[in-house]
Amino acid sequence: MMGSSYFYLEFLMTWLSVLVQTGYKNPAIFALEYTLVPDASYPTQIEEVLTSYAYVLRVARDPSIICVSGDSAGAMLVLSLLLQHNGQKPALAVLISPWVTLISGSDVHTASDYLAMPQLSRYGRQLAGSRISVTDPLVSPGRCKDSAWWKRASPSRGIFITYGEDEVLAPQINELVDVLNRAGIIIESKKEPGGIHAWPVASLFLSSGDDERLDGLRTMTEKIRTKIPSR
Numbered sequence: 001m002m003g004s005s006y007f008y009l010e011f012l013m014t015w016l017s018v019l020v021q022t023g024y025k026n027p028a029i030f031a032l033e034y035t036l037v038p039d040a041s042y043p044t045q046i047e048e049v050l051t052s053y054a055y056v057l058r059v060a061r062d063p064s065i066i067c068v069s070g071d072s073a074g075a076m077l078v079l080s081l082l083l084q085h086n087g088q089k090p091a092l093a094v095l096i097s098p099w100v101t102l103i104s105g106s107d108v109h110t111a112s113d114y115l116a117m118p119q120l121s122r123y124g125r126q127l128a129g130s131r132i133s134v135t136d137p138l139v140s141p142g143r144c145k146d147s148a149w150w151k152r153a154s155p156s157r158g159i160f161i162t163y164g165e166d167e168v169l170a171p172q173i174n175e176l177v178d179v180l181n182r183a184g185i186i187i188e189s190k191k192e193p194g195g196i197h198a199w200p201v202a203s204l205f206l207s208s209g210d211d212e213r214l215d216g217l218r219t220m221t222e223k224i225r226t227k228i229p230s231r
Contacts, residue, residue: 001038001123005031011204011217018214018221023230030056034077041129042139049081053090063088064156065231067224071096071198073127079141082153090155092227094220097163097198098173101142102127102134106171113196115168142176147183157227158186162219164195190219 005012012029019027034048053068060066068090070078075098082093102124107117128134137144144150159180163173170191180187192199200216207213 001036001126003036005033008201011201014204014214015217015221018217019224022221022225025230028059030059037123037126041127042132045077045127046080046084046138049077050085053081053085054087057088064091065228066090067092067094067228068155069094069096069220070098071201072099073123076100076102076141080138082155083141083144083149084138085153089153092157092224093155093159094223095159095161096200096216096220097167097169098161098176099169100140100176101172102140104142104172106175107168110166110168112194113164113167115197117168120168142172142179145179147179150180150183151185154180154183154185158188160220160223160227161187161189162192162200162216163189164192164197164199166194167197167199169197188223192216 008031012031016027016029030052032048032052034045056066057063068078068081070076075095078093078095079098079100082089099120103121107120109117124134124140128136128139132139134140135143137146137149161173161177163170173189177187177189196202200220203216204213
């Protein structure tokens with residue numbers, strides 16, 4: 001509904017700097033400017049994601065050096081990409097506060113988070129549009145309970161999820177982590193104490209000290225380093 005790759009430009013440039021600082025010689029970040037609702041609905045966004053991933057594969061020439069990432073709706077699109085892409089999977093997925101279930105009965109309002117459940121439900125229905133049910137796993141990945149499907153979808157070196165303890169989406173993210181654990185894939189998660197939705201992004205913009213501003217980015221980068229060593 002809102003946001004763009006330009007909004008995330010400082011975040012992405014900072015992440016690039018952190019990647020260099022941790023030893024990567026030539027890191028690159030591809031940011032997709034996908035179409036927002038209500039200008040378009042399913043399948044527009046996932047088709048844009050699939051096309052973009054195919055482009056990244058052509059450039060990288062090796063899926064073992066690719067990490068896919070996103071926050072909130074972007075992380076949901078990453079999960080949709082994994083469930084729908086039938087070719088070479090990326091090495092790793094690093095997700096920030098994924099909005100995994102478009103309309104979920106487990107979402108709980110919190111005093112500290114800035115998300116609101118009525119707006120989430122409205123945006124979810126706009127994203128699904130008239131071509132697919134809002135409960136279909138292709139558009140709402142949290143609805144997928146099929147362990148075999150998740151095993152086929154999983155990146156070769158697994159999935160890492162970080163999210164806030166006090167965010168509205170925490171219950172549905174907990175449910176996804178449980179599903180992925182039962183599927184037997186490589187899944188790690190970090191629940192930030194007192195954290196709100198997309199806390200690594202919020203911390204970069206709102207915190208005053210460098211350590212606090214970069215904590216989320218450093219956490220994710222260290223996880224990438226353990227899974228995709230620099231060459």
